[in-house]
Amino acid sequence: MRYIPNSPEERAEMLAAIGLGSAEELFDSIPETLRLRGLLNTPAALSEIELLSRFEEMGARNAGARRTTFLGAGAYSHYIPTIVDHIISRSEFFTAYTPYQPEISQGTLQTIFEFQTLVCQLTGMEVANASMYDGSTGLAEAVLMSERVTRRSKIVASTSVHPEYLEVVKTYVQHAGIDLELIEFDNETGQAGATLAAAIDDETAAVVVQSPNFLGCVEDLTTLADAAHARGALLVVAITEAISLGLLKPPGACGADIVVAEGQSFGVPLSFGGPYVGLFATREKYARQIPGRLVGEAYDKQGRRGFVLTLATREQHIRREKATSNICTNEGLIALAATVYLETMGRRGIQEVAQQCLQKTAYASQRIAQLPGFSLPFSGPRFNEFVVRGPIAASDLLSRLAGEKEIEGGIALSRFFPDLKSDFLVCVTETNTRAQIDALIEALTSLFANKTAGTQP
Amino acid sequence: MTSEITKVTTHLSPNEQLIFERSQKGRIGYRLPPLDVEEMPLDKLIPRNFQRDDDLESMPEVSEVDVIRHFVRMSTWNYSIDLGMYPLGSCTMKYNSRLNERVARIPGFANLHPLTDERDSQGALQVIYELQQHLIEITGLPEISLQPAAGAHGEMTGIMIIRAFLDARDGEGASKRRTMLIPDSAHGTNPASAHLSGFSVKTIKSTSEGLTDLDHLRELCAHGDVAGLMLTNPNTLGLFERNIQEICQIVHAAGGLVYMDGANMNALVGVARPGDMGVDVIHLNLHKTFSTPHGGGGPGSGPCCCTKALAPFLPVPRIVKSGESYRLDYDQPQSIGRVKAFFGNYGMMLRALSYILTHGNDGLREATEAAVLNSRYIAKGLTGTYEKPFNSPPMHEVVFTDKLQARKGVHTLDIAKRLIDYGFHPMTIYFPLIVQGAMLIEPTESVGRQELDQFIAAMKMIAGEALENPELVLTAPHTTRIGRLDEAAAARKPVLRWKPKAKADAA
Amino acid sequence: MANVPEDLHYSKDHEWVRVEGDSAVIGITDYAQDSLGDVVYVELPKTGEKFSANESFGSVESVKAVSEVFTPVSGEVGKINETLADEPEKVNTDPYGDGWMIRVRMSSPGEVDSLLTAAEYEDFTKAETE
Numbered sequence A: 001m002r003y004i005p006n007s008p009e010e011r012a013e014m015l016a017a018i019g020l021g022s023a024e025e026l027f028d029s030i031p032e033t034l035r036l037r038g039l040l041n042t043p044a045a046l047s048e049i050e051l052l053s054r055f056e057e058m059g060a061r062n063a064g065a066r067r068t069t070f071l072g073a074g075a076y077s078h079y080i081p082t083i084v085d086h087i088i089s090r091s092e093f094f095t096a097y098t099p100y101q102p103e104i105s106q107g108t109l110q111t112i113f114e115f116q117t118l119v120c121q122l123t124g125m126e127v128a129n130a131s132m133y134d135g136s137t138g139l140a141e142a143v144l145m146s147e148r149v150t151r152r153s154k155i156v157a158s159t160s161v162h163p164e165y166l167e168v169v170k171t172y173v174q175h176a177g178i179d180l181e182l183i184e185f186d187n188e189t190g191q192a193g194a195t196l197a198a199a200i201d202d203e204t205a206a207v208v209v210q211s212p213n214f215l216g217c218v219e220d221l222t223t224l225a226d227a228a229h230a231r232g233a234l235l236v237v238a239i240t241e242a243i244s245l246g247l248l249k250p251p252g253a254c255g256a257d258i259v260v261a262e263g264q265s266f267g268v269p270l271s272f273g274g275p276y277v278g279l280f281a282t283r284e285k286y287a288r289q290i291p292g293r294l295v296g297e298a299y300d301k302q303g304r305r306g307f308v309l310t311l312a313t314r315e316q317h318i319r320r321e322k323a324t325s326n327i328c329t330n331e332g333l334i335a336l337a338a339t340v341y342l343e344t345m346g347r348r349g350i351q352e353v354a355q356q357c358l359q360k361t362a363y364a365s366q367r368i369a370q371l372p373g374f375s376l377p378f379s380g381p382r383f384n385e386f387v388v389r390g391p392i393a394a395s396d397l398l399s400r401l402a403g404e405k406e407i408e409g410g411i412a413l414s415r416f417f418p419d420l421k422s423d424f425l426v427c428v429t430e431t432n433t434r435a436q437i438d439a440l441i442e443a444l445t446s447l448f449a450n451k452t453a454g455t456q457p
Numbered sequence B: 001m002t003s004e005i006t007k008v009t010t011h012l013s014p015n016e017q018l019i020f021e022r023s024q025k026g027r028i029g030y031r032l033p034p035l036d037v038e039e040m041p042l043d044k045l046i047p048r049n050f051q052r053d054d055d056l057e058s059m060p061e062v063s064e065v066d067v068i069r070h071f072v073r074m075s076t077w078n079y080s081i082d083l084g085m086y087p088l089g090s091c092t093m094k095y096n097s098r099l100n101e102r103v104a105r106i107p108g109f110a111n112l113h114p115l116t117d118e119r120d121s122q123g124a125l126q127v128i129y130e131l132q133q134h135l136i137e138i139t140g141l142p143e144i145s146l147q148p149a150a151g152a153h154g155e156m157t158g159i160m161i162i163r164a165f166l167d168a169r170d171g172e173g174a175s176k177r178r179t180m181l182i183p184d185s186a187h188g189t190n191p192a193s194a195h196l197s198g199f200s201v202k203t204i205k206s207t208s209e210g211l212t213d214l215d216h217l218r219e220l221c222a223h224g225d226v227a228g229l230m231l232t233n234p235n236t237l238g239l240f241e242r243n244i245q246e247i248c249q250i251v252h253a254a255g256g257l258v259y260m261d262g263a264n265m266n267a268l269v270g271v272a273r274p275g276d277m278g279v280d281v282i283h284l285n286l287h288k289t290f291s292t293p294h295g296g297g298g299p300g301s302g303p304c305c306c307t308k309a310l311a312p313f314l315p316v317p318r319i320v321k322s323g324e325s326y327r328l329d330y331d332q333p334q335s336i337g338r339v340k341a342f343f344g345n346y347g348m349m350l351r352a353l354s355y356i357l358t359h360g361n362d363g364l365r366e367a368t369e370a371a372v373l374n375s376r377y378i379a380k381g382l383t384g385t386y387e388k389p390f391n392s393p394p395m396h397e398v399v400f401t402d403k404l405q406a407r408k409g410v411h412t413l414d415i416a417k418r419l420i421d422y423g424f425h426p427m428t429i430y431f432p433l434i435v436q437g438a439m440l441i442e443p444t445e446s447v448g449r450q451e452l453d454q455f456i457a458a459m460k461m462i463a464g465e466a467l468e469n470p471e472l473v474l475t476a477p478h479t480t481r482i483g484r485l486d487e488a489a490a491a492r493k494p495v496l497r498w499k500p501k502a503k504a505d506a507a
Numbered sequence C: 001m002a003n004v005p006e007d008l009h010y011s012k013d014h015e016w017v018r019v020e021g022d023s024a025v026i027g028i029t030d031y032a033q034d035s036l037g038d039v040v041y042v043e044l045p046k047t048g049e050k051f052s053a054n055e056s057f058g059s060v061e062s063v064k065a066v067s068e069v070f071t072p073v074s075g076e077v078g079k080i081n082e083t084l085a086d087e088p089e090k091v092n093t094d095p096y097g098d099g100w101m102i103r104v105r106m107s108s109p110g111e112v113d114s115l116l117t118a119a120e121y122e123d124f125t126k127a128e129t130e
Helices: A010-018 A022-028 A048-060 A082-088 A105-123 A134-151 A163-173 A192-200 A222-228 A242-246 A284-289 A316-322 A332-370 A396-404 A434-448 B064-075 B098-104 B124-141 B152-177 B188-197 B214-221 B244-253 B262-267 B309-311 B346-382 B412-421 B449-468 B470-474 B487-492 B501-506 C030-036 C108-113 C119-130
Strands: A156-157 A179-183 A204-211 A234-239 A258-262 A278-282 A295-298 A305-309 A385-389 A424-427 B144-145 B178-182 B202-203 B226-233 B258-259 B281-283 B305-308 B318-324 B325-329 B399-401 B439-440 C015-020 C023-029 C039-041 C056-062 C066-070 C077-081 C102-106
Touching: A010 A022, A010 A385, A010 B346, A010 B449, A048 A284, A048 B098, A048 B124, A048 B346, A082 A332, A082 B064, A082 B202, A105 A242, A105 A278, A105 A295, A105 A305, A105 A332, A105 B064, A134 A156, A134 A163, A134 A204, A134 A234, A134 A258, A134 A278, A134 A284, A134 B244, A156 A163, A156 A234, A163 A179, A192 A204, A204 A222, A204 B258, A222 A234, A234 A242, A242 A258, A242 A332, A278 A332, A278 B188, A284 B144, A295 B487, A305 B064, A316 B188, A316 B202, A316 B318, A332 A385, A332 A424, A332 A434, A332 B064, A396 A424, A396 A434, B098 B346, B124 B144, B124 B318, B124 B325, B124 B346, B152 B188, B152 B226, B152 B258, B152 B281, B152 B305, B152 B309, B178 B188, B178 B214, B188 B202, B188 B226, B214 B226, B226 B244, B244 B258, B258 B262, B262 B346, B346 B399, B346 B449, B412 B439, B412 B449, B412 B470, B487 C039, C023 C030
Parallel strands: A156 A179, A156 A204, A204 A234, A234 A258, B178 B202, B178 B226, B226 B258, B258 B281
Antiparallel strands: A258 A278, A295 A305, A385 A424, B144 B305, B281 B305, B318 B325, B399 B439, C015 C023, C023 C102, C039 C056, C056 C066, C077 C102
16 A cells, blocks of 8 residues: 555554554454454545546535535635645645643744734734634634623523524533523614513523624624623624624724634635635634633743643543633644735735625625615624525425526525525625626526516526 | 664754743834724724723744744754654554645635635535535545534534434433443544433443453343444554444433444445444544544644435535535534534545545555554564563554563653654553553554654664663663653643743732 | 642642631642642632632643642632732742642632641642552
8 A cells, every 4th residue: 555655564564663563463453353354345445537527526526516606604615726725735734643742842932922913813803823624613612701700690692593503502501501592683784683682681601693694694792791891791702704803893892802703715626525624713802711722932941932732621531520721633734724815815915805795796796786676684784695585485496596596696594494484595795796786686687586486486 | 772763863953932031122024004094083983992902912023034043942852753653552643744734725616705606606515515525435434524623623513413303302301311321442522422421421431352352241221221422443542343233223222312422433445334234423634534634733624424314414504516516504403513613624625525536446445455554564573572461463553561561660651752762742641441551552554664664663662671771761762852751740730821021920 | 759838728629728818818728739730720700700619720741741720618709819810830830839820719718618728738638649
């Protein structure tokens, strides 16, 4: 096998050198009854040529990957500069391990320190960790952290938070003695609404909101922060579309206590849902309660500056069952991709991408709103996602757009909210050209406009 | 007296500041197409008080050349598998194939949105399904979820499944079964994961042989409050628990379940299967056994495999096959729920499937044999030079201690740091906790004989230095661009981000 | 050789007690700080919190380890050593003086009698190192 340096002959010599007659003897400590007689019932080895052919064939059967796309809802199509992949493909970055020996891992450590800084700058928070698995698990960990910090066990969350994120939170809190209360979003604005703040009481550890939320609406974080703090609760803000931080007021400036975000928008391919990267940031006073790894500045005897994993006593390998989290491996290489993206796009680029997303979304949403039979049901301000209400069942509408026009027009909300049968979520980014948007409008017009609900087109 | 170091030579190493220190106002590293729609006034789209007003102050402004030089220079400061042997015990630092990287970048997968309709993502779902089938075959456990994003995540999933199973089986009575037994040699994620599922932890002792103490196990199981046992096999000392079947029987008889931490599967693939041993649920580390890259700390992937009895509790959605097509099954009312949005770390699944197909069933076995052989070879080479606390033949990893060197004041940490001067990444140190001064060495199958010999020679030379010139070892490393860092000072006054000068002064 | 002042009482968890009237000043011993290594952080309770004898009242962290600290006597926390927030290393340099941790108003002063004397503690630590 070509990945195994030692040839069969060399291995035979090594066996002899250690006094064994055959490879089978290496496994003498495994009871004979447990040892497999033949080979596993998995396929025989494929050459590179055969293997690539198989995977290309499977890849070709994903029509969705080839189409013009307006899909969002937690995973976004943004342009990835060429150098991102080039840099994360450097051996020294992607075949390195967690930087436990700082003297020979300064490359990894310094890039993480930059990542932590960039996350603080974007979110307006004071300390950020080296990454969580993704936004959804980051949110779950934020909820657990809120309980640790406040010693209260009630969490109040809006149903305008990404439904899959809420599912993950539910899984994580089910044995933690935490009471999760979900508050319905405002049907008119699409925002969390006044009922969320009203649900905060003296037992509340944290109030959880997403902005821009799952319906695309931007939330009034400052008002919510004030309401939370008035009762001694924390404000936890989740963000799925991190590019929005290029334009919207950062949660830190609004009074958020913990910010979690999905960093996939920063130079990470869609890749059918992963690997992504969770950003996690909080106030300095909570630094010792933060989950995950932290990189800090340090000096050697000669006064040379370096970086090192620090405050490790929070973590599982030291604190074990009392750790702030069980996380060990996180998303190092993806955090690096995000770091390269953010530094390449830089101060100007991040803002310009956000601006283009906003403007193209406005262009698209205004034109769709004008189509007969179509409306925008939620009035809240939006960034790059918006909900469209159409004349027929959204799942059928989107199916026809895909099959007949090769356009992934959006995501049917009925998938998450069974009552919202006619609604679908549309996302527009800097990668959508005017021509593509016009084609979407044209397709909606020709297929569905002027049709009343229930009539066969 | 400096020993002869042949693997490395000193060389120029570029310095590189933080990007913020490189940043210059007005530098640009990108170009977008011009906006092709009519621009509306910002205030009409977003209320003024929701807008950012700091112009992303202090964020870097650099050219593309700055970015390339910045990262390439920093990359040269890292040791990596591609440079050579990386003997971190418990981490399985094997070759990260480039072919796997190419597969993961095929546009049909890389550009596919996770919420794409099933109909238009059949190829992607097929990859998940096929990997599931192969991992089922490899573990001998018939059911699986690929949703967990890392080993610890898979552990949490597995333990939550145990909890859900017991709650369903015993109803009210399950509230008395809240103890998880964990060996004193276990990885820290084990008790941390147990805690997340609402279990308290009791520690099981190891025998002088380094294996699970069966009498202690029986004693703890007799209390009637045992939900399960978490164990690693081979254990963290690299030793195969030969009584594994009896261990499982004891726990099952006491009404509990057995969870196996699959971190050490590199000693078992194609040779023996956890399912056959009586294990109920296991997590795998695709970034260990299945070669997906470590990336400086992830991404990982921690699939969770289990028996049929536990299957109803697996996370949703399940990926199933109906006739010739693949679909998502959300209809699992007893599921513990989602543990992550979307499907898990899909890109790592592609790489792992590529690994399995590239090796083939004979190659998988060959890799296991080569891994154990390399470890055994090192064990023989270093016996006598370093104290080997356990006599049983080690599997894919072997533990030594610093006992013989400590007499001269040289400890495990110092040996590890001196090994750096010899051109190797150190082994895992001070783990497992039950061995004082532990050095856990796992070469993996990806190391050739010459390099193994160089490693053994280096370790022998260091042992010699520890006796004749301990100062050399105590102050190592000498040839890195940075020496031992003052970690205590770093932890007392943590500086966890860069701040612009004015703010830093004011702070 | 670790320092073991004569005038203090000791626990098997390596805490010391200095009795001052009906109050007890508590810290960790020289032996304890030496095994821990450089202390980087001390977690202390709030004043007013009540503890029973042998209950954990906080923890001491070094770079690679964390140890809980247990109060040898029951009572209510009257004062905590706030300087440890900025200078945790005092636990290493002056464990019986500036490295003190909490001052407790004892609820059962008699508990002091079941603690170890300096000599008993010294024997105890000798046995541990063997």
